[in-house]
Amino acid sequence: MSHQLKNLVIYTSFERDSIVCNYYNLITKEDYNERQRSYFNLVKDLVSCGKKLMEHIMFLMIESENQIISKLVDEHYRLTEFDYACIKNDLMIINWLVHYDVAQAIHDIDNQHGLLTFLLEKTSQHSQVTCYLDFFTVVRDKPIFHQQCDDFVVLMKSQGTGRFSSHIAYYMTVDNTIMPIEKYEPLKWSLIYDYDIQKERLRKNTEAFVKSKFYHHALLVGASGTGKSSSIKAIVDLYKDQRLRLIQLHKGQLGQLPALIEEIKNSSLKFIIFMDDLSFEVNEDAYKFLKSFIEGGILNETKNVAFYVTSNRMHLIKEVRSDREGEIHIQDFIQEMTSLSDRFGLFLTFESLSQKAYLEMVFKMIDEEKLDYDRSWVEVEAKKWSLRQGGMSGRVANQFVKQLHMIGEDL
Incomplete structure (x- = not known):
């Protein structure tokens, strides 16, 4: 029992996580002072991260990514006996952590104001965490056989794995860090009125994308406030349970596309790269990053990325001021922008309302x-x-x- 965390072969991140380690020390160590210290460190860490203990443990599982997990969630991979042994080993250890009688471990600890009691509830408003907790409720006090391992792999595949699986939408910060949108609450798909034809074409394209069929990158053009951005955000929410995720970029972050694509291209998730109100001026060249990815090259082999872009302008041209000296340059720029917009296979126009x-x-x-x-x-x-x-x-x-x-x- 003293080295249970070290025995994990798939979810090795548990051993490096301070919350799990403090929890483990609290329920296993014999020294009172060490357990008391672990207790307060655990409470402080949980308050700091804003999660309950079991939520945190489930998030660790959901966000874990390594070669073993990538192999297990591959749609074409068939589990070997070695895989079953690894899954069984880890599930037994984590099942023990999830269902341990903590009250027994802290009966002699100074449980001031019952601080830990509130943080031990096995409930969550996060749908993926709930799915994982439900699985461990089913296998509680039961032996882990091949069927339970198969069920767990099905769960992993359905919910997605890796750092982008725990939230629906993400954005890139000013320092080019990808951060989750904690409260993603877009307008419901059914509440986007009027543009039924545009919505249906967007839905069919997105459904083809999540089902790994042929799909288009989408350009939504129209006046401000017509529902272009709302439609994209709503469609992601509609297909979130089919491993669809959104990452929002701004025009100035297009230079980060190569690194971003490299990070997500081997994920089991599907990603919509969303750019809102996109347009370019004559002297800007950031569009070249977007054009190169949509034209081909790396995206020919990256089947889990779709670009959904909105703009108020038909050909993404913000403004053109012509003079004799720059006329050739301007015409070249217009040609480039027309070429870029033409590369979006799905072109949807959201006209102003009558x-x-x-x-x-x-x-x-x-x-x-x-x-x-x-x-x-x-x-x-x-x-x-x-x-x-x-x-x-x-x-x-x-x-x-x-x-x-x-x-x-x-x-």
Whole structure:
């Protein structure tokens, strides 16, 4: 028992994790002072990371990545007896950690205010953690055979593995670090109204992508507030349980694409690289990174990456000022931008709403929110609101309904 963590052969990161080590020392060490110290270190570490103990342990499993795990989740790989032995070994150790009677270990510890008690609950709002906890609930106090190992590998494949598997969406910081979006709460797919044809084409393309069929990179063009970005974020949420993830980049980070693609290309997950409101000026050349990846080369072998880009401009050209001296250069630039936009196999146009479509969207939102207002009054006020906001779009309709929630008829 004294070297259980060292016996892990797949999830070797447990042995290097301070929370797991403090927990392990708390339940195994005989020296009172050592256990007391481990207790308070464990509480402090859990409070610092913002997770319960079992959530943290499950996240460690979910985010682990190494050659063994990559092999196990490969769709074409068949488990060997050695694989079964490795999985069984680790599941037995982790099962023991998950279900250990901690109350027995801390009965003589100064459990001030029951601090640890609150952090030991085996519950989580994170869907993947819940799936893993459910698995260990099923195998509790049971021997681990081939069937349990097979079930666990199915779980790994369905939920994804590696550092990008624990969250749905990620973004790149100013120092080019990829960070998770902790609360990813996009507009629901069913609540994006009107653009049914565009939505269906985007859905079919995304479904083909997650099913490893032929797919296109997508360019969504249209006026501001028409639902381009909302559609991309919502479609990722719609297919999150099929191992789809989103990574958002800004134009200035296009130079980081080679390193990013290299990091994710062997993952079992599917990634949508999302760039919002993209356009280029004549003197910018960052577009070359994007063009080179979409044209071919590395992406011919990278089947788990799709680029979904939005823009307010048809050919991604921000502004062109012509003069005689620079006319040839400008024409070359326009040609390059046209060539780039043509490489997006899925081109979706989100046109501005007519007044009729705008009002229909407002009424759909009001019905969805179960707001009870006179329809004639709503129509008049929605028109006034669109004039104040400078146009009619899905965003403006949504803002109007929010305003109704806030102040009602005192608009």
